[in-house]
Amino acid sequence: MSAARRPLIAGNWKMHKTIAQTQAFIADLCARPLPLDDVDAVLCPPFTALAAAGAALAGSRVGLGAQNVSWAEQGALTGEIAPAMLTECGVRWVVIGHSERRAMFGELDERVKEKARIALAHGLTPIVAVGETAEEHAAGIALDKVRRQVRAAFDGFADDEIARCVVAYEPIWAIGTGKADSPEEANAVMGAIRADVPGLRDARILYGGSVKPDNIAAFVSQPHIDGGLVGGASLEPASFAALLEGARKGAAA
């Protein structure tokens, strides 16, 4: 595995935690021994907590991510957040195209692509989320769906731009259900995506969907799984620290 594919654990907090709760989490987490020589860690709090999180994480090796970004630099876009507003808070990563945004906020492939493009232009690392529904999974078309989403997200990108991105494969039926995909099946989909898009050869591909401290090592020990995009299990410092340790062990296995 290349150095570019160091294991990465990104905690997607979704609509959880106030500023005070975010500060308490970071103080607790950063007081723990963390395997940050071997694993990259990123926290993605809600927008309202990003500035405080950026201040609390200054000088730490734990990275800061956002859960969304606008496709535009600025303008009459009520409720949106521009990339420069994120970088000003110390944000270096951004989740783009999460299935919750696609399903509940009408986010289309074309927008996902525009967001990835503007994120890169601002030095943000896009974490582009893709994944199939339960129906698509049952119909045996998971790979078709995910391949289409990945191709659309990076349409027109040069290979070296794609290489600066992260893909998160999150089967929708596994999100928040406690029913994770099997590491072998997830690895097969992720390996197929990697083979399909040359720019992803040395990029990180994460698995997401009911990742927990007790299953992360099994995922990361697979050849095409470079870490996890984690919701529920990223919300407690002890659990997040255990995810990092599990990822370290899985990569070493």
Ligand SMILES: O=C(CO)COP(=O)(O)O
């Ligand atoms: O959607 C997810 C991360 O983006 C996964 O959520 P859970 O880890 O809670 O299943």
